[in-house]
Amino acid sequence: DTGSAAAIPINEVDIAYVTPVTIGTPPQTLMLDLDTGSSDLWVFSSLTPSNQVRGQEIYSPTKSSTSKLLSGHTWSIRYGDGSGSRGTVYTDNFTIGGLEVKSQAVQAALEVSSMLTQEQSLDGLVGLGFSALNTVRPSSQLTFFDNARPNLDEEVFTADLKYHATGSYDFGFIDSKKYAGNITYTAVQQSPGYWTHSLSGYSVGSGAFQASQISGISDTGTTLLYLPTAIVTAYYRQVQGAQNSQYYGGYVFPCSSTLPTFTFGIEGARFTIPASYINYTRISPTSTTCYGGLQSSSGLGINIFGDVALKRAFVVFSGTNPPRIGFAIK
Numbered sequence: 002d003t004g005s006a007a008a009i010p011i012n013e014v015d016i017a018y019v020t021p022v023t024i025g026t027p028p029q030t031l032m033l034d035l036d037t038g039s040s041d042l043w044v045f046s047s048l049t050p051s052n053q054v055r056g057q058e059i060y061s062p063t064k065s066s067t068s069k070l071l072s073g074h075t076w077s078i079r080y081g082d083g084s085g086s087r088g089t090v091y092t093d094n095f096t097i098g099g100l101e102v103k104s105q106a107v108q109a110a111l112e113v114s115s116m117l118t119q120e121q122s123l124d125g126l127v128g129l130g131f132s133a134l135n136t137v138r139p140s141s142q143l144t145f146f147d148n149a150r151p152n153l154d155e156e157v158f159t160a161d162l163k164y165h166a167t168g169s170y171d172f173g174f175i176d177s178k179k180y181a182g183n184i185t186y187t188a189v190q191q192s193p194g195y196w197t198h199s200l201s202g203y204s205v206g207s208g209a210f211q212a213s214q215i216s217g218i219s220d221t222g223t224t225l226l227y228l229p230t231a232i233v234t235a236y237y238r239q240v241q242g243a244q245n246s247q248y249y250g251g252y253v254f255p256c257s258s259t260l261p262t263f264t265f266g267i268e269g270a271r272f273t274i275p276a277s278y279i280n281y282t283r284i285s286p287t288s289t290t291c292y293g294g295l296q297s298s299s300g301l302g303i304n305i306f307g308d309v310a311l312k313r314a315f316v317v318f319s320g321t322n323p324p325r326i327g328f329a330i331k
């Protein structure tokens with residue numbers, strides 16, 4: 002089997018991408034954030050208090066003839082950005098891009114944090130991290146990818162996220178029309194459950210490449226690129242008027258400043274992020290101060306290769322044994 006579905010930016014600065022999925026019988030369509038940085042599949046639901054729902058589509062298990070309560074099971078998740086949700090668990094038929102998993106654990110939210118309520122275009126998440134991170138108790142549940150794997154033509158899924166445009170996620174095959182040249186693979190450390198791997202180094206603008214193993218996670222659900230402070234300060238030293246603002250919680254600069262590109266290495270391959278991706282957004286609609294798409298990871302305890310980096314590449318998440326991750330130019 003294979004599947005292929007759109008990855009649609011939810012706003013004009015690509016803060017997150019959503020993908021149409023169907024749940025239950027008859028099918029209920031929700032727009033979910035496919036997230037390689039977590040492993041819970043949860044949705045806004047008929048059980049979510051109405052004052053916590055603001056425009057999201059909801060999953061109503063009672064309207065699905067194929068839904069089953071996973072009795073006695075609960076879940077609760079806290080994300081790196083402080084948002085979170087919790088609830089109960091059903092199994093139901095779940096389809097992404099024509100690929101169906103019967104009896105997928107669908108975690109119905111009983112409570113969601115205000116940040117998630119405010120994301121009106123996001124109806125929930127599909128965790129595509131390793132199932133070891135799943136928070137359902139007393140028995141943890143498998144991700145959509147782990148459930149689908151036995152039926153996939155190839156044990157992979159790919160992410161083709163785009164800058165200010167709709168991209169795609171494919172399951173079970175590698176579409177050679179979506180990239181150029183070769184795919185460069187590198188080893189994944191699957192414990193504790195993220196797609197953890199290393200960059201082989203970086204360069205700022207036309208500067209020399211600094212070879213250095215930089216370990217982090219490729220996370221489609223994180224908007225920006227978070228790297229060690231030394232790298233980030235070296236980058237913004239090249240930006241007129243840049244400063245690390247306590248007030249805005251990161252590097253800001255005059256929107257009119259010229260930004261250098263940023264290149265990261267995967268083994269011997271090089272991926273150059275355009276300055277436009279790093280001139281991320283105005284701090285408010287009328288401001289002339291802009292917030293950077295490259296920020297320090299020092300507060301996170303982990304480096305995160307988020308969408309600002311991933312949208313520069315065609316990325317293969319390979320569930321082979323051992324797992325690996327591949328990057329190609331597109």
Ligand SMILES: N[C@H]1[C@H](O)[C@@H](Sc2ccccc2)[C@@H]2OC[C@H]1O2
Nearest residue numbers: 036038080081082084116222223
């Ligand atoms: N893996 C990521 C996840 O997908 C999002 S969940 C989310 C929260 C609020 C708004 C939108 C999405 C959160 O930010 C970074 C990390 O946790």
